[in-house]
Amino acid sequence: MTGTELGWWGVALAVAGGAIRVSTPYLFVSLGETLTEKSGRVNLGLEGTLLMGAMSGYGASYLTGSPWLGVLAAAASGALLGLLHAAVSNLPRVNDIAVGIALFIFGTGLAFFLGKPFVQPQAPRLPTLALGGFSDVPAIRAALEVSPLFFIGIALAFVMHWALPNTRWGLIVRAVGDNAEAARTAGYPVNLTRTLATALGGVFAGVAGAFLSLSYPGTWAEGLSSGQGLMAVALVIFARWNPVHCVWVSLLFGGASALGPALQTVGVTGYYYLTGAAPYVLTLALLIASSSRRHRLAGAPGELSINR
Amino acid sequence: MTPRPPPLIEAIALSKRFGAVQALDGVSVRFEPGSFHALLGENGAGKSTLVKCLMGFHAADSGTVRIDGKVHAIADPKAAHALGLGMVYQHFTLVPSMTVAENLVLARPDLPQVIDWRAERKGIDAFLARMPFALDPEAPAVALAAGEKQKLEILKQLYLGARVLILDEPTSVLTPQEADEVLGHARKLADAGALTVVLITHKFREVRAYAREVSVLRGGRNAGGGSVAALDSEALVRMTFGERPMPAAAQRGGEGIGERCLELRGLNALNDRGAAAVRDLTLHVARGEIVGVAGVSGNGQRELVETLAGQREPESGEIAVAGLPYGRTRAEMRARGVFLLAEEPLASSCVRSMSVAENLALRDFDHAPFARAGGRVDFRAIEERARSLIEAFGIRCAGPHARIDTLSGGNVQRAVLARELSGSVQLLVAQNPCLGLDFAATREIRGRILEARNRGAAVLLVSEDLDELLELADRILVMLEGRIVFETDRAGAAAEAIGRHMTEGSRR
Numbered sequence: 110m111t112g113t114e115l116g117w118w119g120v121a122l123a124v125a126g127g128a129i130r131v132s133t134p135y136l137f138v139s140l141g142e143t144l145t146e147k148s149g150r151v152n153l154g155l156e157g158t159l160l161m162g163a164m165s166g167y168g169a170s171y172l173t174g175s176p177w178l179g180v181l182a183a184a185a186s187g188a189l190l191g192l193l194h195a196a197v198s199n200l201p202r203v204n205d206i207a208v209g210i211a212l213f214i215f216g217t218g219l220a221f222f223l224g225k226p227f228v229q230p231q232a233p234r235l236p237t238l239a240l241g242g243f244s245d246v247p248a249i250r251a252a253l254e255v256s257p258l259f260f261i262g263i264a265l266a267f268v269m270h271w272a273l274p275n276t277r278w279g280l281i282v283r284a285v286g287d288n289a290e291a292a293r294t295a296g297y298p299v300n301l302t303r304t305l306a307t308a309l310g311g312v313f314a315g316v317a318g319a320f321l322s323l324s325y326p327g328t329w330a331e332g333l334s335s336g337q338g339l340m341a342v343a344l345v346i347f348a349r350w351n352p353v354h355c356v357w358v359s360l361l362f363g364g365a366s367a368l369g370p371a372l373q374t375v376g377v378t379g380y381y382y383l384t385g386a387a388p389y390v391l392t393l394a395l396l397i398a399s400s401s402r403r404h405r406l407a408g409a410p411g412e413l414s415i416n417r
Numbered sequence: 418m419t420p421r422p423p424p425l426i427e428a429i430a431l432s433k434r435f436g437a438v439q440a441l442d443g444v445s446v447r448f449e450p451g452s453f454h455a456l457l458g459e460n461g462a463g464k465s466t467l468v469k470c471l472m473g474f475h476a477a478d479s480g481t482v483r484i485d486g487k488v489h490a491i492a493d494p495k496a497a498h499a500l501g502l503g504m505v506y507q508h509f510t511l512v513p514s515m516t517v518a519e520n521l522v523l524a525r526p527d528l529p530q531v532i533d534w535r536a537e538r539k540g541i542d543a544f545l546a547r548m549p550f551a552l553d554p555e556a557p558a559v560a561l562a563a564g565e566k567q568k569l570e571i572l573k574q575l576y577l578g579a580r581v582l583i584l585d586e587p588t589s590v591l592t593p594q595e596a597d598e599v600l601g602h603a604r605k606l607a608d609a610g611a612l613t614v615v616l617i618t619h620k621f622r623e624v625r626a627y628a629r630e631v632s633v634l635r636g637g638r639n640a641g642g643g644s645v646a647a648l649d650s651e652a653l654v655r656m657t658f659g660e661r662p663m664p665a666a667a668q669r670g671g672e673g674i675g676e677r678c679l680e681l682r683g684l685n686a687l688n689d690r691g692a693a694a695v696r697d698l699t700l701h702v703a704r705g706e707i708v709g710v711a712g713v714s715g716n717g718q719r720e721l722v723e724t725l726a727g728q729r730e731p732e733s734g735e736i737a738v739a740g741l742p743y744g745r746t747r748a749e750m751r752a753r754g755v756f757l758l759a760e761e762p763l764a765s766s767c768v769r770s771m772s773v774a775e776n777l778a779l780r781d782f783d784h785a786p787f788a789r790a791g792g793r794v795d796f797r798a799i800e801e802r803a804r805s806l807i808e809a810f811g812i813r814c815a816g817p818h819a820r821i822d823t824l825s826g827g828n829v830q831r832a833v834l835a836r837e838l839s840g841s842v843q844l845l846v847a848q849n850p851c852l853g854l855d856f857a858a859t860r861e862i863r864g865r866i867l868e869a870r871n872r873g874a875a876v877l878l879v880s881e882d883l884d885e886l887l888e889l890a891d892r893i894l895v896m897l898e899g900r901i902v903f904e905t906d907r908a909g910a911a912a913e914a915i916g917r918h919m920t921e922g923s924r925r
Contacts, residue, residue: 274519277528284512284523291510295524296495411513 119248120371126252127367128360129259130325134159134317134334135359136262138341140269141313143350145191147273148306149286149299149412150198153209155314156338157216158190162318164224167329170322171232179232180258180319187315188308190216195304205414213339227329235324256324258316262356265313269352282306286410314338340392347395349408365391423450423580423613424485424501426471431480433466440466441477442637448581451610453603455628455645456617457657460827460855463637464617468583472504473497498526503579505570507586513559517552517569524573544576549602563714564595571603581613582606588623594916595713600627619856621653633657658856671871674891675704677740678844678875684734686720694720696899698734700877702844707866707876709890710901711883713919717899718879719760722848725877726757738844751780754843754874758850762833767821774803774817777836810835811861827858834865842869848879863889883912895919 138155145152152158162183170179194212198205238260241253273279284292285302292299317337322329344362348354369384426448433441441463448454456464470477473491481488484500491497497504511520518541522532541554550568552561561569567587574582582603588596604627606612616628624631624645632642633656641656679702688694694717702708712718723729725736727745736743738753749755759765767776778799781787787795787802803817812831814824821829830850837845847866851859867889870876879896880886886893893910895903895918903918905911 275532275534277530277532280515280519280523280528280532283515287512287514288510290508291512294494294506294510296526408514 117375120375122248122252123371123374124364124367126254127371128364129252129255130363131366132359132363133256133259133262133320133324134337135341135344135362136266136355137258137313137317137320138338139344139348139355139359140262140265140352141187141310141317142342142345143348143352143355144269144282144313145303145307145310146345146350146413147286147410148282148303149289149410150195150205150303150307151209151342151413152191152194152212152307152310153206153339153342154190154194154212154216155209155310155341156334156336157213157220158187158311158314159216159318159321159334159338160220161186161190161216162315163322163333164220164227164318164329166315166319167232167322168224168227170234171227171230174233176233176235176323179323180235180316183315183319184312185315187311187313187318189311190315191308191311192304194311195300195307198307199300199304221331224329224331228331232323232329234327235320237324256320258320258324266352266356273352283410286412289412314341317341336389340388343392343396346409347399350410351408362388362391421501421580422610425450425483426502426581426613427483428467428471429481429483431467431470431477431482433470433475433477435466440637441470443480444634444637444639445480446632446639446642448613448615449630450613451607453607453614453616453627453629455624455631456615456634457619457621457624457631457653458634458640459619459657459857461636462634462657464634465585466637467634468504468585468615468617471497472502472583495526498577498579501578501580502583503574503577503581504583505567505574505585505587509566509570511558511566511569514557516555516557517561518554520558520569521554521573521576524577526577541576545572548572548575549605550598562595564599567595567599571599575606575612580611581615583615583617585617586619587616588618588620594920596623597626603627619657621650621657624653625650635659669867669871671705671873674706675873677701677703678738679877680735680737682735682737684721684724684736685732686717686724686729687732688717688720693732694899695724695731698896698899698901700894700901702875702877704843704875705870705873706891707870707878707889709886709893710877710879710896711886711893711915711919712879712881712896714881716896718848718881718896720899721896722757722759722846722879725846726759751784754841756837756840756842756845758830758833758837758845758847760848760852763822763826763829766833766837767829769820769822771821772818773807773812773814773821773824773832774800776821776832777803777806777817780836780840806832806835806839809839827854830854830858830862834862838865838869842872842874845869845874845876846879847876849881850878851882851885883915886910886915887912 138159142152142155165186166179166183169182170176190212194208197203197208235256237254237256240255241250244250273283281292281297281302284297285299289299321333344355344358348358365387368387369381372384373381428444428446430443430445431441432443444463444467456467458464466475469475471482471491473493473496482491489500512523515523518538521541522528522537538554545551552565552569552572558566558569571582587599600623603614607614616623618624628645630643631645631648633640633653635657682699684695684698685693686695698721700708710718720729724731738755743749763769778787782794782799787798789795800817807814807817810831812835813828821832824832850866851862854862863885866876866878878886878889887910891907893905893915894901895915897919903915905915
């Protein structure tokens with residue numbers, strides 16, 4: 110085993126490599142949810158969107174032979190689920206959180222139902238960038254096999270970070286999410302803005318799903334997402350609705366998720382299930398640490414129904 | 418940008434009906450270019466409906482609007498903006514997390530896809546330099562005091578090129594100093610001929626101090642008006658209220674000041690963001706005494722009242738009522754006669770979906786005579802008591818079974834008052850009890866608070882309305898940044914000194 114040769118450095122390396130791999134879906138989902146929440150809506154259905162994205166991405170890649178067409182199909186399915194969430198939430202007296210929970214179950218069920226034929230066959234995977242070419246150590250080379258989607262996600266985070274204060278669209282999204290009445294008085298369409306922000310959030314989550322099925326772990330199976338769509342919503346709160354913070358938080362969670370497999374490489378197997386729970390324990394710990402019964406969350410968009 | 422003179426605006430015989438209510442009934446007004454024109458009237462007199470017809474929010478059922486002599490059908494607020502009309506609403510239309518500059522740019526009708534902040538800032542700085550009052554363009558709106566927010570709202574309209582500025586009760590959230598500053602500057606802009614100002618108000622003082630012309634509305638009709646200088650106060654009062662009798666102003670009486678009832682020592686509490694809101698606050702209120710707490714909104718008053726109400730945990734400090742430590746539980750409130758008139762009564766003191774009768778029984782439904790054996794409640798007795806309270810407090814509602822949220826603001830406040838003042842009141846904590854209520858309701862509610870004091874209750878009255886405190890309080894404390902910074906008794910109370918202490922140090 111190469112891991113044993115590198116000893117504990119191998120664990121750190123595996124955690125770092127895992128952080129990059131596992132963080133990608135977290136990053137996409139949390140960026141999408143950040144955008145949606147900035148517009149004043151919460152979409153809790155992103156877990157379902159993630160699975161639909163994974164299934165349709167895998168299916169499209171298998172049927173067309175092009176993994177990038179799969180990503181496109183995943184984005185489209187995410188947009189559709191986002192539009193559905195927005196359309197229902199636009200109705201008067203509808204609670205967006207309840208709609209999200211319904212779509213979570215709906216999207217999951219639909220993905221399992223439509224995805225049955227794709228459990229067996231092997232679809233073409235997304236290519237990776239071999240950034241470890243300089244090294245002869247296989248562990249380093251393996252850790253630095255990075256999906257281009259990771260870099261696209263980071264670029265998107267910085268684009269969003271720039272766009273929110275510097276573009277017409279960014280200002281409107283923030284206004285709608287912080288004080289809908291003010292946006293309405295200024296003549297901006299509240300529901301249309303939220304619809305687009307939710308649809309785009311769905312696109313991001315769909316792409317995250319395509320990463321799961323076409324890059325890492327790279328197969329289509331039920332239970333593939335293991336709650337990452339839901340945890341990403343918690344990440345958004347911890348990242349304080351800041352796209353660049355989403356990058357750091359996603360890396361942190363990716364690292365936590367990679368802890369268990371990394372320990373296995375040095376032969377520590379005893380606590381596999383315990384270390385496997387690390388990201389969930391981290392979610393809980395962070396949410397408890399960053400919340401308080403005494404004060405509200407700083408930076409939360411004023412129109413979010415969880416704040417009211 | 419060469420400033421064009423404001424247009425002449427004439428509304429001719431406007432009528433508007435909402436369901437069964439004739440809100441406007443053939444009202445005509447004429448706003449001369451460069452005038453400072455007050456629209457005076459009670460709540461429901463039709464002032465807001467009139468300007469909303471001008472602003473294109475409502476379509477009038479009949480009547481015409483002429484601007485510079487030409488008839489215009491103003492279909493929506495955009496059309497009104499295009500004609501140079503801008504309105505500042507009672508509630509703020511700012512985006513809290515955005516800066517002053519962002520709020521100004523957001524209001525632009527032609528917001529570009531990508532914002533060139535350097536050019537925008539240049540334009541904003543040049544614009545602010547021309548204005549009579551300045552704001553820091555980088556300050557987030559949420560950090561502005563109420564007066565500064567109001568200024569930003571006005572700046573926003575002027576930035577959009579409004580030449581007619583309609584202010585809808587702008588001073589309801591301002592201190593006297595802030596009101597003087599904001600309205601004084603508006604008057605200056607009008608005097609310079611650059612702006613017509615229409616001030617919607619129910620305060621006679623503001624009409625006297627700032628307006629040159631006044632139009633009075635009553636019950637949706639013209640009730641008089643003209644040059645303010647030519648009208649005396651009595652004429653204005655008669656136009657506003659008609660001939661109907663007003664509730665008499667309350668009389669001070671009672672046995673004088675007794676022993677201490679409420680005592681706070683070194684109280685500290687945090688606000689919702691976790692910052693210190695109430696700091697080392699020490700005060701006491703004796704029986705038969707109204708202690709007024711003055712202060713600009715956001716200086717810890719809300720947190721103080723919430724702490725006394727049991728809605729907020731204090732960080733440290735002692736609270737005692739009637740000489741014993743007070744844990745703010747329901748049982749203690751009941752045993753020691755502590756009652757509360759909180760701000761926004763519908764949200765903070767009522768259960769919206771419950772009936773008037775049920776809301777009136779929230780304090781005592783589980784005690785005799787309403788509680789019966791086996792955990793049952795005698796709803797008939799609750800209903801009977803509700804009927805008598807509705808009668809005694811003049812709550813206008815469809816009956817004891819009407820949902821509380823179908824009542825008007827004044828009647829919700831009366832219902833809460835009925836619940837809180839019908840028991841044996843030892844201590845009453847009230848916060849802005851008359852906010853947003855009209856003249857008659859205000860006078861009645863102040864009368865009832867004074868009556869409670871005359872009967873020997875201790876009253877802590879937290880209010881942003883200095884006139885209210887000067888009228889009611891035996892002693893006035895000024896709260897600034899969570900501390901008591903000034904104290905004066907009734908005899909020595911001067912509005913100027915109190916106002917100065919309310920704002921001192923709040924300028925950053």
